[in-house]
Amino acid sequence: MIYLLHEDASKPTLVVKGDLHKYIIKVRRHEVGDALFFRSKADIKTLHKYKITDIDGRSLNLNLLSSEILEVQSAKKLHIGWCVIDVKSIEKVLPSLNEIGVSKISFIYCDRSQKNFKLDFERFERILDSSMEQSGRTSQMEFDTYKNIAEFIKEFPKTKVFDFCERVLEDTSHFETVIIGCEGGFSKNERELLKSQENFRLNTSMVLRSESATLAVASKLLL
Numbered sequence: 001m002i003y004l005l006h007e008d009a010s011k012p013t014l015v016v017k018g019d020l021h022k023y024i025i026k027v028r029r030h031e032v033g034d035a036l037f038f039r040s041k042a043d044i045k046t047l048h049k050y051k052i053t054d055i056d057g058r059s060l061n062l063n064l065l066s067s068e069i070l071e072v073q074s075a076k077k078l079h080i081g082w083c084v085i086d087v088k089s090i091e092k093v094l095p096s097l098n099e100i101g102v103s104k105i106s107f108i109y110c111d112r113s114q115k116n117f118k119l120d121f122e123r124f125e126r127i128l129d130s131s132m133e134q135s136g137r138t139s140q141m142e143f144d145t146y147k148n149i150a151e152f153i154k155e156f157p158k159t160k161v162f163d164f165c166e167r168v169l170e171d172t173s174h175f176e177t178v179i180i181g182c183e184g185g186f187s188k189n190e191r192e193l194l195k196s197q198e199n200f201r202l203n204t205s206m207v208l209r210s211e212s213a214t215l216a217v218a219s220k221l222l223l
Contacts, residue, residue: 002136009038073139074101083110083182095131104142111187
């Protein structure tokens with residue numbers, strides 16, 4: 001754990017209760033005198049160092065030692081247009097995508113997406129909170145949605161497309177926006193729409209699930 005999120009981080013004294021108290025004391029086994037780092041979501045760029053001064057059964061008190069602006073983020077930007085798949089599958093890979101450094105995910109309801117999948121961005125953000133604490137990242141991943149691929153391409157005309165094709169993504173490649181399809185790939189109409197976009201594949205003979213492809217492409221472009 002690189003830092004902990006707390007809404008009162010930056011105040012001269014900090015009182016920690018509930019699950020976070022249990023985590024610090026029972027899981028991390030910190031004691032009086034130990035130093036911990038905190039950030040607040042309201043000012044995520046500033047890192048605050050605190051010292052534990054008192055511990056009881058339900059809370060612990062900390063005093064502020066120092067504060068400094070310290071940003072941790074990817075050197076590159078990547079915006080993924082991800083055709084909607086099962087939300088449970090999305091949630092499993094979100095922490096990894098966050099740690100790799102993906103800047104933004106636009107969820108697209110493509111022809112083969114199941115329209116009953118409802119995206120809960122507030123839940124996604126809660127999942128990412130733990131990922132940010134563990135990785136040290138300080139930039140918030142952004143989310144939005146598009147009704148279809150045509151709408152997304154209209155706004156991002158230079159988008160590259162991950163698909164079955166001859167061109168293999170090179171190690172030196174970099175671009176900022178990519179579309180990745182859902183299970184079953186793109187429909188005939190969508191392929192017609194995307195034929196003018198630059199396509200690429202990964203150097204593998206195996207068929208990747210949508211979430212595996214998303215992780216692999218993000219890793220290749222950002223790391």
